[in-house]
Amino acid sequence: MVSKVKRKLIADALMEDHSFQTAKQALVEVVRSHSESITTISAPRQELRESYETTLKHFENCRGLNLFYPYLGSGMGNGALVELADGSVKYDFVSGIGVHFGHCHPKLIEAGIDAAVQDIAMQGNLQQNRDSLRLAELLIEHSGLDHCFLTSSGAMANENALKLILQKKAPASRILAFDRCFMGRTITLSQITDKPAFREGLPAHLFVDYLPFYDWRAPEKSTQTAVRALKKILKRYPGKHSCMCFEMIQGEAGSYPGSQEFFLALIQVLRDHSILVFVDEVQTFGRTDHLFAFQHFGLQPFVDVVTCGKLLHTCATLYKTELRPAPGLLSQTYTAATSSIRVATAIVESLVNEGYLGESGKNQQFRHHFVSRLEQIASRYPDCFEGPFGEGLMVAITPFKGEKARVTHYAKALFEAGVISFIAGSEPTRIRFLIPAGGTTLSALDEVATILEETLVRCQTD
Ligand SMILES: Cc1ncc(COP(=O)(O)O)c(C=O)c1O
DSSP, X not given: OOOOOOOOOHHHHHHHOHHHHHHHHHHHHHHHHHHTTXXXXXXXOHHHHHHHHHHHHHHHHHHTSOOSSOOOEEEEEEBTEEEETTSOEEEESSHHHXXXXXXXXXXXXXHHHHHHTSXXXXXXXXXXXXXXXXXXXXXXXXXXXXXXXXXXXXXHHHHHHHHHHHHHHTTOOEEEEETTOOOOOSTTHHHHSSOHHHHTTOOOOOOEEEEOOOOTTSHHHHHHHXXXXXXXXXXXXXXXXXXXXXXXXXXXXXXXXXXXXXXXXHHXXXXXXXXXXXXXXXXXXXXXXXXXXXXXXXOGGGOSEEEEOGGGSSEEEEEOGGGOOOTTSSOOSOSEEHHXXXXXXXXXXXXXXXXXXXXXXXXXXXXXXXXXXXXXXXXXXXXXXXXXXXXXXXXXXXXXXXXXHHHHHHHHHHHHHTEEOEEEOSSSOEEEEEOOTTTOOHHHHHHHHHHHHHHHXXXXXX
16 A cells, blocks of 8 residues: 655755754854854954964965955854954955855854755756755746856856857847946956956957946936947947846946936837846845845846846846757856855845845945945045945945055055955045945944044045
């Protein structure tokens, strides 16, 4: 007789096993108890200074590249605070350039433990566990697109997006992009990324036409200028363009948002010419009042392909059914570590279910609080502190008139003083912050603003 009793999968039995649950909670608690002992910034420990410097030099030598900051994490932190291997504690307000949701976030530690006991460390082409499916489903559900292909870096997500687009639109192969855009550093993407230094010495095999981005000082004029430039390019190369790449908020350029009117005016022309709309959300994902910035700008009906990464911890290309590729175009041995896929799922669930999104969600609350503190500083030091700029949790300021050397000096002085930010853009060079929503508090934002002001005053006379 065939038994009708449904047997649990062994994997599910493990997850529900009392001993496993108890051990996991014990681990989460012990991490929390150590993490909570980090409560404020502190200077490097004298006894670690020398060995830290030697280790950093060795690390630079291993990489063959110098580090921008003398940063080597210890592996411990608490929310927006991170401990470095020299014993110092700093506010991490650039989050590994937009990756960390919060240091030692208990839900992410838990997700990491669940991942660590799985049969495999990496998932990919012939090795996808249910975690990959769950994450893809979540991203499809919340983006409104039809398909999701996971991968391991923002650049790879963009490469995959371009491959889908180019295959679909062949032989139209020209790409439209914005001045000062950043899309990644593969050989192909470095031809779109608008930075000559990033493509120095690399062979060119892609034709890219650039449009000026939105200028918040002249909204209507800059929209008209971009539309005119687009029409002119399309006339020059009729039928040759496959897609236009959009960053809703230009991150690497210095946190410059566009506007709904600006994007719609361009999209109208693109649609008239059957040119696909590709939105690179590698940096913007999870940082506005919507999960995706294209939703923040109300562009849902017009988007054909979207990529995301950074805060997501696993990268993804989301696309419409019309773009399904022919067999062979997309594949890779692995997409991401099981831990990063689990962490990605936990982050999306947290953003969606724990009050981060929406007009009065935590993302906006943190933004408004920080921005109002920065506005006060700007009003006190109008000659050397402009801004704040940006959108959502992508916040930027222009200190010292955007002179690169002085701004870099300020960023490094902030690091010394206990705040990690990063420089972005050129002419002007800005300081930008990618605020860790899952880790910050209002009082952390206040403390960071105070350090920004004190350091500004010191740097004025340097
Ligand atoms: C908008 C944008 N696209 C793509 C990338 C590339 O992502 P990754 O560094 O993960 O390859 C970045 C990274 O900064 C980015 O900001």
